[in-house]
Amino acid sequence: MRWPVRALALLAVTPLLRWLVAADSVAYGQPRRSACDSCGAPVGPAGALRPLTPSARCAGCGGRVGAAPLAVEIVLLLAVAAVVVAARPPIETIAFGWWVACAVPLLFVDLAVHRLPDRLSYAAAIGTLGLLGVAALASRDPSAWWRAALAGLGAALLLAGTTLLLGRRGFGLGDAKLALSAVAVLGWLGWPAVVLGVLLTFGASALCGLVLLATRRIGWRGHLPFGPFLVFGTLGTLALS
Template sequence: MAEPTAPKAAPRGARLLAVLALAPALRLAVLRHAVPPGVGTRTGCDACGAPIGLARPWPALGPTARCGPCGVRVGPPPGAVELALAAAVGALALLGPPATVLVATAWWVGWAIPLVFVDAAVHRLPDRLTWPAAGGTWLLLGLAALAGAGPTPWLRATAAGVALALFFAATTLLLGRRGFGLGDAKLALGVGALLGWYGWAALVAGLLLALLLSGLVGVALLAARRVGWRSHLPFGPFLVLGALAALLLP
């Protein structure tokens, strides 16, 4: 009697399409939270007031990124969220961590993508995105420790997350507006925990890469006269990019 054949794994293209199906939800998160400080989450189109929410994400969140009734662009440019998600999936594929750590990393990435777009748009990192990113990453890394990795990387991840967050918070208290914001400190909790899992060297590399990227972009914008010396660049996108780059380092 012939042995039953094992089911074939889904093609990479099908898996990528399945992941990209999350893009409307991420775009919706950006749209709802990309508002100035002190303003509640956005529930409708700024131009015509057409409702935008979980119950009705289309057509405002479709590929054109425009409101259906009035045609005004809503949220990030077309394809921006999808491209960021595809790049993050590619980075995770290159990283190839164990399944339990992959889940924790994917969780963090899922929150980090909308945080990047929100911070770039309105210079804020809302608690509704930073706390789930940090808390979920920490808990899932704890499950990875219980699944066989042991307590050492998880304890190091905990210490690294707290240390990086305190560093950013200290700059806020000591330097005021010239330092990093408290939103950056909350984002740093998840970034520090994720990088700390891989070691202190990964944490230092991620921070240095983020500072280097922000410096290079700042100089380029100054040279192009797009910003002035007193301008303040959002640091969240650089912190996320620095973390991903550090994870991909040998």
């Protein structure tokens, strides 16, 4: 199957990803969203629930639901392009694809409400490391898996440590949980990929922060969600690997 056909096929999962974004873009401690906030019409990926289309409009009242129009579709296409460009063996590609399917909704939820739901972060970590474990067994070389696990766990502990030491001035525990899978992907590619991914992530975060400060969109005490930068840093490294 050629790349454009694969991309179009993968767009079929965007209603599910849009539903995850809409359902989890709620404040901490609040139940998942199951209906339009304006008219109460049910929202969901398929079946008896109303589908979430690229227009991001409720089928009942036409109000905005979840991520912006076409945003999920564009980010998913870019993410899939990064995985395809990496040109890894099939099992590794499936593992990276699983991570993308979890990371894309996490990105949009973090942008919307500055939180990273555990259900998606844990799914990303367990699924990615599990599938990479299958790839390691297939290649009969477990060294890449151990490197991935070590890199992911080290990054998670480092970010979690800043939360314990610095409180709200440090990274959140959600960032640490996402880093477990994101940096594991980088670790599988090799230590140079880990270094490049860290540089891209923190470089993009710092640049964005400076631009927002210069334009007075945030103050010195403002807080940027770190999850999107971690996702784009990992995808950028995949594309360059």
